[in-house]
Every structure is written in C-alpha cells, then in structure tokens.
Amino acid sequence: MTNIVLFGKPGAGKGTQAEFLKEKYKLTHISTGDVFRFNLKNNTELGKQARIFMDAGDLVPDELTTKMLIDEVNKHPDTNGILFDGYPRTISQAEALDAFLTSIGSQVAATIALEADDEILVQRLLERGKTSGRVDDQDAEKIRNRYQEYNEKTAPLMNYYQEQGKFHAVNGIGSIAEITERVSKVIDNL
Numbered sequence: 198m199t200n201i202v203l204f205g206k207p208g209a210g211k212g213t214q215a216e217f218l219k220e221k222y223k224l225t226h227i228s229t230g231d232v233f234r235f236n237l238k239n240n241t242e243l244g245k246q247a248r249i250f251m252d253a254g255d256l257v258p259d260e261l262t263t264k265m266l267i268d269e270v271n272k273h274p275d276t277n278g279i280l281f282d283g284y285p286r287t288i289s290q291a292e293a294l295d296a297f298l299t300s301i302g303s304q305v306a307a308t309i310a311l312e313a314d315d316e317i318l319v320q321r322l323l324e325r326g327k328t329s330g331r332v333d334d335q336d337a338e339k340i341r342n343r344y345q346e347y348n349e350k351t352a353p354l355m356n357y358y359q360e361q362g363k364f365h366a367v368n369g370i371g372s373i374a375e376i377t378e379r380v381s382k383v384i385d386n387l
C-alpha cells in the first residue's frame with residue numbers, strides 16, 4: 198500500500214488535489230472533513246457528537262476522529278493505498294495512525310504539505326463559504342479559530358514527519374494542474 202498524507206492549512210487545496218491524485222494513482226481518498234459533514238447532514242450519532250466542535254471551527258476530539266478514520270480505512274481492504282486528507286491533525290492522531298497502519302503491515306509513505314500564505318487562504322475560504330453552505334467558512338472568527346487550532350495542534354506534525362524523513366513541502370500557489378504536477382513529482386520519486 199502507498200499511503201500518502203496530504204497536509205496543509207484550511208483552504209490549502211487538499212481536497213482539490215485529492216480529486217486528481219486519487220484518479221492518477223488509483224488511491225482511496227479519505228477526507229475526514231467530508232466524512233464528518235456526511236454524518237452531520239444525515240444526523241447520525243457521530244454527526245451529533247461532532248457538530249458542536251465543527252461548527253465552532255474546533256477540532257473534533259481525537260478518540261472520536263480516530264475511531265471513525267479506522268472504520269473508513271477498514272472499508273477498503275484491497276486498496277492500492279490511502280490518500281489521507283485532513284487526518285492526522287494532532288500528534289496523538291499521527292501516533293494512532295502509525296500504530297494502526299503497523300498493525301495491518303503498512304505505513305505512511307509520505308506526507309505532502311501544500312504551502313500558501315494565510316491571507317490568500319482566508320480569502321479562498323470566505324469565497325468558498327459563499328457557495329458551499331459550510332458554516333465554518335462563512336465567519337471570519339471561526340476561520341481564525343481554525344487557524345489557531347492548526348498552529349497549536351497540527352503544525353507540530355511537520356516535525357513529527359520530518360524526523361521520520363517523510364515530510365515534503367510543495368508550493369500550493371499556482372494553477373490546479375501545476376500543483377498536481379508538483380505533488381506528482383514527489384509521489385513518483387518515492
């Protein structure tokens with residue numbers, strides 16, 4: 198299995214790139230944000246538990262998120278590899294992911310970060326909020342809170358993967374195709 202972690206701040210373009218990369222490399226795309234939103238919409242037990250955190254732009258607690266993630270991975274026993282989008286977002290999630298992948302005889306092959314300046318990203322999110330219906334994209338305060346969550350809890354993951362020699366940064370500014378090309382170069386060299 199070639200498992201890739203897509204990494205980046207809110208709005209960095211993880212979901213957009215994932216759509217292209219999953220086709221190109223025949224990977225299973227798992228977006229924790231999408232799975233949570235699906236559960237919210239269908240008002241499942243998981244959705245009810247996640248809603249207050251998501252609507253505020255807070256991270257959903259690790260235990261709940263990790264359980265959901267493992268359930269999703271287990272739905273694809275014959276996959277070529279997983280493209281993780283939005284997971285892990287904390288050190289504890291990264292450790293849980295490593296432990297889980299080890300238990301199934303696999304590992305993270307690479308973490309690829311899409312980099313862009315905060316001002317550009319906030320503009321992108323506010324634009325997306327106009328049409329996506331996502332409450333967490335419509336309010337500058339909630340967006341700020343997501344960046345704070347990112348800086349405090351998610352940014353330390355760069356070090357975590359750097360220490361394992363698995364961290365690759367890619368310039369996330371440019372056309373969608375250009376960025377797919379940059380990410381592909383990293384994957385092709387694995």
Ligand SMILES: Nc1ncnc2c1ncn2[C@@H]1O[C@H](COP(=O)(O)OP(=O)(O)O)[C@@H](O)[C@H]1O
Pocket residue numbers: 206207208229230231233250251252254255256257258259262282283284285286287290333343
């Ligand atoms: N790995 C995770 N851990 C905790 N909460 C998560 C995780 N992934 C998604 N969420 C929740 O879902 C929300 C939306 O996720 P996502 O669409 O990936 O956000 P963004 O566009 O900000 O990167 C997050 O703000 C958070 O509340």
